[in-house]
Amino acid sequence: MLEKALVGSRGYWRWVTFLLGVIALGVVFYLRQFSSGLGITGLSRDVTWGFYIAQFTFLVGVAASAVMVVLPYYLHDWKVFGKITILGEFLAIASVAMCVLFIFVDMGQPTRVVNILLYPSPHSLMFWDMIVLNGYLVLNVVISHVTLGAERQGVPPPRWIKPVILLSIPWAISIHTVTAFLYSGLAARPFWLTAVLGPRFLASAFSSGPALLILVCLLLRKLTKFDAGEEPIRKLAVIVTYAMSINVFFVLMELFTALYSDIPEHVSHFQYLFLGLSGHATLVPWMWTAEALAVLALVLLLNPRTRKRHGTLVVACLAVFASIWIEKGLAMVVTGFIPTPLGKVASYVPTAPELLIAAGVYAVGLLLITLLYKIALSVRGEVAT
Amino acid sequence: MGDDRRSFLRRAGWGLACLAGAGSATELAGAFLRTEEETGGGKRLGMVVDLVACAREEGCTKCVEACNAVHNVPSLRDPGHAVKWIWKERFPDAFPDQEAENVLETVTEKPAVVLCNHCDNPPCARVCPTEATWKRPDGIVMMDWHRCIGCRYCMAACPYGSRSFNWVDPRPGLARPSPDYPTRTKGVVEKCTFCDERVDAGEPPACVAACPARAMAFGDLSDPKSEVRRLLRSRFALRRKAALGTRPSVYYLV
Amino acid sequence: MYDGGKILAGLAAFLALALFPFWEPAVGGRVARPEPKIVTAEKRCVRPKAEMRQSHMELLVSWRDSVVRQGQRSYRDPEGKAVTMSLEGTCMRCHPNKAEFCDSCHTALVVAPTCWECHIEPKERA
Known part of the structure; x- marks a missing residue:
């Protein structure tokens, strides 16, 4: 083969x-x-x-x-x-x-x-x-x-x-x-020490992966004779919609617990992510972009008309993929280290x-x-x- | 007869399989559920630092210098690549869970000397995928620099920032390396080992020996007659981030 | 067999390359056997000379594991004498000529032990 x-x-x-x-x-x-x-x-x-x-x-x-x-x-x-x-x-x-x-x-x-x-x-x-x-x-x-x-x-x-x-x-x-x-499972890193991390990972995976598959199917239809058909793309779009909604819901759950409890070592990481901490704000523009893309994606996906039209579906899938890539591929790991267990606000740029x-x-x-x-x-x- | 033998063999096979299963299950359970009593030999080496006596020697770094010299701890230009075994931190950074505002300024406004806590329940050893770091029966959390693959999971798991990684070759950061102790190579994690080489030879750790204020004591925490236990009876002592359940073996007298 | 000639030629080329160490001396003449210069301070090594020559690396690895992992630093040689297990403190103190003692063979055999990335070789001693 x-x-x-x-x-x-x-x-x-x-x-x-x-x-x-x-x-x-x-x-x-x-x-x-x-x-x-x-x-x-x-x-x-x-x-x-x-x-x-x-x-x-x-x-x-x-x-x-x-x-x-x-x-x-x-x-x-x-x-x-x-x-x-x-x-x-x-x-x-x-x-x-x-x-x-x-x-x-x-x-x-x-x-x-x-x-x-x-x-x-x-x-x-x-x-x-x-x-x-x-x-x-x-x-x-x-x-x-x-x-x-x-x-x-x-x-x-x-x-x-x-x-x-x-x-x-x-x-x-x-x-x-x-x-x-x-x-x-790490007591040293309060940002990751949350039972919702696993479910959140799965929800974000089940939105970004199928979104990528939709894009791949549409791309293959353009480049090759392969046609997945309309039905599977519609079904995948529904999966993306549910998974992305659940993902955003989980993010809000995390924000509530951290911010309302107001425990400094939990709050500080989110502060670093969304507002910047001690003058370090590398991820702030990225995070707001990710959130804006998530909202855009949800608006396009939840509306059946825009979900079915290929032009808007492509935009929604790109938005889902980019939003989750920023969330997991840029923010999630690095923010666990900032601030450090010794209270230092470090910066990291690849x-x-x-x-x-x-x-x-x-x-x-x-x-x-x-x-x-x-x-x-x-x-x-x-x-x- | 043939049937008997076959069923016997079958039963024996199942029995063996169950035994093997039970054996590995207990092994696994043992790996997950290490109990407090499991400190072989009954010994538990630990340290007591007198923060008040230490603070009296303003600006003193004798313990740090002694350790760096003995263990070939390099001084590198990039602070992000720094290797630290023992060093001084601001009190609120070393003890973030202590409400230190307006409390006992003679201690809380002075730097505290920090090092590996040689936890009784070390999270670094729990996460190490190669057993390159582990707890010795006498309580020292050891490192095997020959085995470390440099994944840095232990650094993510340590709640005290006590571990350093060799981002670059450490040799250029050593003007005159001590010939009696190895340096490390790039790509491995390192940290304080409570001077295992000196302790095994019956000597106290280098930092303890170098302290001009005699603010550090070293000994067996499980021996009620030891000096460290005597000191712990004399005054109130803190341990860093005690609420995390790591049970540090380094105590701080306040 | 499709493309039989090409397959056989490819196989022959592969074997010729893979077996290079075996036929090279026959063509290029015998390689001189490296002779390490053995300087010693002590009269006798911790193990017999022939054994050390063949399997010193295994002894070093078992010393390493014993010291680092068991905290066991003393070794009894065959005659019952206690020796401290230490590469710098025992082996290299007795054989301080690393270039002639270690490197001559290792270079000839193209083995590259990583010992000296961390352990300090005698010539670096002040």
């Missing part, structure tokens, strides 16, 4: 070459980081996790969101999703691959990373995160390979794959729950090498998606001529 990725149009090869170029640039800067240390990033003794770990957290959500097409199709027999489950699974594979790479580039001693396997420590949530993420990757590789293979042969998929697919549903929930536990390494990892993910979608569409004979 893999050979399908080796033939393609000029546009396809131009895109692949571009991605390979970005990856090469990322590798060059990663080698610099490897030899001189993580000091080339904007991280410091106060803000010890930053852009890499934030992208990891965001992408776990994108990976988990595949369940939003798999679950309705297999549990509720929503036949309309039959055509796009494979897109969801391939998106999950590429996202998990990026997650693993983002963790890897964040390691201070990457050559020792096997120590996690050599000295397994079940008391560490990072151990469990490694297990659920790799398990999820294996599940999706097996499921997509077997179902697509069957489709190619024109036969129904073997019966044993059904329980594997059913297992992948709770497993998807688990990857984002365990990732939330990484943060929400450096150019850090951003280029991250761009390289994103390019790896995009390349994977490109190749996998190319294979899926070629198997179905839906590639543009």
